[in-house]
Amino acid sequence: xxxxxxxxxxxxxxxxxxxxxxxxxxxxxxVPKYIGGRSVANRIFWEEVKPGTKAFDPDNKLIYMxxxxxxxxxxxxxxxxxxxxxxxSYPEQYCxxxxxxxxxxxxKFAGYDGFILEGxxxxxxxxxxxxxxxxxxxxxxxxxxxxxxxxxxxxxxxxRGVKSIVIxxxxxxxxxxxxxxxxxxxVAAKSGFxxxxxxxxxxxxxxxxxxxxxxADIPKVFELxxxxxxxxxxxxxxxxxxxxxxxxxxxxxxxxxxxxxxxCSHGCNQHCCRLMMNMKxxxxxxxxxxxxxxxxxxxxxxxxxxxxTPIMSFETxxxxxxxxxxxxxxxPEIDVSDPYVKELFDKxxxxxxxxxxxxxxxxxxxxxxxxxxxxxxxxxxxxYMTWFSMAKKEGLLDELDFGMEADVENEEFVKYFLDMITxxxxxxxPIFAEGMARAIRTLGKEKFGxxxxxxxxxxxxxxxxxxxxxxxxxxxxxxYHWQGRGFEGSIPKPGWLATSLELMTSTRDCQTxxxxxxxxxxxxxxxxxxxxxxxxxEGVVMNQNKGELKDSVTSCEWQSPDLFWPDMEAxxxxxxxxxxxxxxELDEAAExxxxxxxxxxxxNFGRDREMEVNAIFPTMQYPDPWGExxxxxxxxxxxxxxxxxxxxxxxxxWPTRETYEKYGLSDVADELEALGKLP
Amino acid sequence: MEDNTxxxxxxxIVQYVPEYSFCAGCTSCEVxxxxxxxxxxxxxxxxxxxxxxxxxxxxxxLSCQQCSDHPCFDKCPKKGQAxxxxxxxxxxxxxxxxxxxxxxxxxxxxxxxxxxxxxxxxKSKRKAKKCDMCRTRPEGPACVQWCPVRCLGTSENSVAxxxxxxxxxxxxxxx
Numbered sequence: 039x040x041x042x043x044x045x046x047x048x049x050x051x052x053x054x055x056x057x058x059x060x061x062x063x064x065x066x067x068x069v070p071k072y073i074g075g076r077s078v079a080n081r082i083f084w085e086e087v088k089p090g091t092k093a094f095d096p097d098n099k100l101i102y103m104x105x106x107x108x109x110x111x112x113x114x115x116x117x118x119x120x121x122x123x124x125x126x127s128y129p130e131q132y133c134x135x136x137x138x139x140x141x142x143x144x145x146k147f148a149g150y151d152g153f154i155l156e157g158x159x160x161x162x163x164x165x166x167x168x169x170x171x172x173x174x175x176x177x178x179x180x181x182x183x184x185x186x187x188x189x190x191x192x193x194x195x196x197x198r199g200v201k202s203i204v205i206x207x208x209x210x211x212x213x214x215x216x217x218x219x220x221x222x223x224x225v226a227a228k229s230g231f232x233x234x235x236x237x238x239x240x241x242x243x244x245x246x247x248x249x250x251x252x253x254a255d256i257p258k259v260f261e262l263x264x265x266x267x268x269x270x271x272x273x274x275x276x277x278x279x280x281x282x283x284x285x286x287x288x289x290x291x292x293x294x295x296x297x298x299x300x301x302c303s304h305g306c307n308q309h310c311c312r313l314m315m316n317m318k319x320x321x322x323x324x325x326x327x328x329x330x331x332x333x334x335x336x337x338x339x340x341x342x343x344x345x346x347t348p349i350m351s352f353e354t355x356x357x358x359x360x361x362x363x364x365x366x367x368x369x370p371e372i373d374v375s376d377p378y379v380k381e382l383f384d385k386x387x388x389x390x391x392x393x394x395x396x397x398x399x400x401x402x403x404x405x406x407x408x409x410x411x412x413x414x415x416x417x418x419x420x421x422y423m424t425w426f427s428m429a430k431k432e433g434l435l436d437e438l439d440f441g442m443e444a445d446v447e448n449e450e451f452v453k454y455f456l457d458m459i460t461x462x463x464x465x466x467x468p469i470f471a472e473g474m475a476r477a478i479r480t481l482g483k484e485k486f487g488x489x490x491x492x493x494x495x496x497x498x499x500x501x502x503x504x505x506x507x508x509x510x511x512x513x514x515x516x517x518y519h520w521q522g523r524g525f526e527g528s529i530p531k532p533g534w535l536a537t538s539l540e541l542m543t544s545t546r547d548c549q550t551x552x553x554x555x556x557x558x559x560x561x562x563x564x565x566x567x568x569x570x571x572x573x574x575x576e577g578v579v580m581n582q583n584k585g586e587l588k589d590s591v592t593s594c595e596w597q598s599p600d601l602f603w604p605d606m607e608a609x610x611x612x613x614x615x616x617x618x619x620x621x622x623e624l625d626e627a628a629e630x631x632x633x634x635x636x637x638x639x640x641x642n643f644g645r646d647r648e649m650e651v652n653a654i655f656p657t658m659q660y661p662d663p664w665g666e667x668x669x670x671x672x673x674x675x676x677x678x679x680x681x682x683x684x685x686x687x688x689x690x691x692w693p694t695r696e697t698y699e700k701y702g703l704s705d706v707a708d709e710l711e712a713l714g715k716l717p
Numbered sequence: 718m719e720d721n722t723x724x725x726x727x728x729x730i731v732q733y734v735p736e737y738s739f740c741a742g743c744t745s746c747e748v749x750x751x752x753x754x755x756x757x758x759x760x761x762x763x764x765x766x767x768x769x770x771x772x773x774x775x776x777x778x779l780s781c782q783q784c785s786d787h788p789c790f791d792k793c794p795k796k797g798q799a800x801x802x803x804x805x806x807x808x809x810x811x812x813x814x815x816x817x818x819x820x821x822x823x824x825x826x827x828x829x830x831x832x833x834x835x836x837x838x839x840k841s842k843r844k845a846k847k848c849d850m851c852r853t854r855p856e857g858p859a860c861v862q863w864c865p866v867r868c869l870g871t872s873e874n875s876v877a878x879x880x881x882x883x884x885x886x887x888x889x890x891x892x
Contacts, residue, residue, distance in 0.1 A: 256756055272867055326772075
């Protein structure tokens with residue numbers, strides 16, 4: 039009993055699809071030094087995946103990890119993470135993708151903290167895990183099935199209590215932004231790992247666990263349940279809504295619609311996701327329920343970009359709250375005694391963009407197709423569909439014959455197009471199935487990507503037309519997100535400089551895990567000269583490190599960081615594992631994880647300063663709603679500050695030996711030195 | 718499914734109608750149940766069950782209805798020792814004497830059975846897990862206390878209309 043491992047399940051399964059073998063790695067090989075989750079995955083990838091490996095190669099390893107708080111009852115611990123080479127990054131790079139649901143907890147009940155998927159099955163396969171038993175089963179009866187029918191079929195085969203992660207036809211057909219789906223429509227979508235499943239002939243993983251996870255400090259777990267996220271602890275009735283959307287996207291719904299709130303992950307004390315009930319299906323006359331998160335709102339109507347309120351990014355002790363409470367409509371009352379209250383809640387309206395008029399049924403159909411085919415909704419709503427809207431208005435589609443009129447206002451076209459790319463039909467299906475970044479380059483980027491859309495108008499400077507390209511591409515093959523232009527672009531320059539710095543050193547849209555948060559008093563210090571402010575850089579580092587912790591401890595984007603409870607993650611880690619970890623020690627572990635991520639990018643994907651500055655800088659040359667951009671000199675000054683803070687060489691962007699050694703990674707430094715990749 | 722309409726029940730956990738509060742499917746009830754009773758989290762130990770529906774995402778909470786005629790107790794080969802009845806007519810399990818035979822779980826009149834079974838290669842660890850309404854907790858049932866959306870209550874102190882024991886919480890379509 040005294041030797042009990044608290045928090046962790048104890049082992050990682052190495053699952054080889056080529057030879058259908060399973061071996062075990064003790065989790066203690068990696069923890070507590072690498073915490074759990076993404077941090078452990080980074081170490082495994084560093085040790086096992088060689089440079090030159092491509093996303094769809096059998097040698098690409100898809101690593102799935104839970105955290106030490108998963109299945110302990112600590113709120114948000116149900117979040118888990120995949121890592122591997124992403125087919126959706128442009129160029130392909132090492133990436134991660136978080137996912138909630140109950141699968142991770144069930145996997146731990148079966149005795150595993152995670153698994154490494156390697157190789158490639160010779161025929162369609164799914165994996166069934168029941169405690170110590172891991173089986174490779176034929177997925178022939180499942181191949182081709184939509185996401186929800188696949189989940190249902192697996193329950194029919196293995197019993198209602200099993201938990202599954204599955205792909206739909208998009209993943210099977212190697213669509214580069216295919217998702218992996220689990221319960222409550224939770225997805226790992228951004229990295230396109232559904233296509234990596236498909237490339238390995240892997241349709242699903244189903245698990246049933248009967249074991250137990252032991253949190254070390256149960257009174258503390260209960261304390262955290264009461265404190266983390268200030269849980270609602272009030273009834274959450276189903277609401278009969280009369281309208282949908284916000285701002286210019288508001289749409290009256292005939293007969294109204296029903297909204298419930300559901301949790302995203304096992305044992306959480308929040309209910310962030312909107313359940314939209316009795317909605318129109320794309321596939322039958324039967325009405326369906328589906329989950330909506332923030333981006334989904336824009337499927338229904340997209341005439342105005344998302345507005346921004348400073349409290350979303352910059353907070354005071356008197357006024358700060360979980361962003362997810364905006365989706366569940368449970369925001370706390372504003373504390374008017376706050377001296378900054380006026381500034382904090384001074385809403386900045388999003389640009390008028392006129393992508394498509396509100397259409398409740400069409401939005402539901404779009405969402406349903408993404409859910410069932412297993413496609414990243416984000417790319418569909420923010421990128422494919424906006425591109426069609428803008429490109430058509432700029433006359434770019436006249437010479438492209440899609441087989442029917444390309445009209446995003448038409449539900450039939452939305453269905454036609456999503457079907458076309460999922461099944462790679464016709465001339466353009468295979469092109470767009472490669473994701474927008476690659477499709478635009480195939481069509482010709484200068485014309486089909488960089489042509490200016492003339493329908494974007496600022497509401498900050500009323501009537502001012504602002505340039506934006508028809509393809510909302512930012513760095514690494516992803517679309518704009520909280521970056522001053524494109525989707526959710528109303529954040530002012532100090533904010534989008536921070537998010538752009540976060541994106542520059544990443545491999546994907548990282549705002550889903552690193553929404554920039556900083557104290558409002560700090561914002562006041564850098565708002566007038568953000569490119570030369572160590573305070574802004576410190577905020578970027580803090581948000582990035584918290585991002586590592588969210589995917590490692592685990593927690594979630596909506597609960598962390600709590601700027602006024604900075605050791606929340608350390609308390610959660612210690613309560614789960616019994617291993618005392620101070621905030622400083624956990625921050626060092628986050629730095630170590632981040633350094634490993636950096637080392638992987640440098641060794642396997644040639645990352646250096648020139649590469650990342652050139653990837654990000656052009657994206658900031660389109661004006662923000664105030665007409666602002668950033669100069670080459672100012673941006674590079676900010677990059678210098680950031681590299682200095684991180685202990686990275688300013689010329690190359692490579693961490694120094696001293697930095698690696700400071701965080702216990704001298705072996706990493708040795709290998710990079712041998713490759714000539716130490717400064 | 719058994720017809721239990723004529724059966725009478727003691728004080729038991731109820732799930733309220735969604736118009737009062739909608740189950741978020743967070744499984745906090747399952748989690749806190751095992752934390753307070755067993756000091757762990759496990760699907761083999763919880764005495765309350767969230768019947769999850771991946772398609773509708775409407776989840777139903779299943780729990781022991783505390784049948785007045787307690788067929789589970791009657792089938793226990795060590796009744797009086799392993800299964801006992803307290804002053805409130807709550808059947809509870811004294812795990813020191815429970816041998817984990819599973820007869821009580823099989824005798825449950827509901828499907829799925831509301832009695833959980835810990836299965837283990839170690840026979841001494843095989844135990845039945847049945848809701849005892851947290852009979853020794855001054856705060857009452859932990860699942861009720863810790864439900865973040867207050868969709869659970871007790872039948873004797875309902876603050877809203879409960880669902881029937883087999884009733885799906887699907888609301889009527891909006892018209």
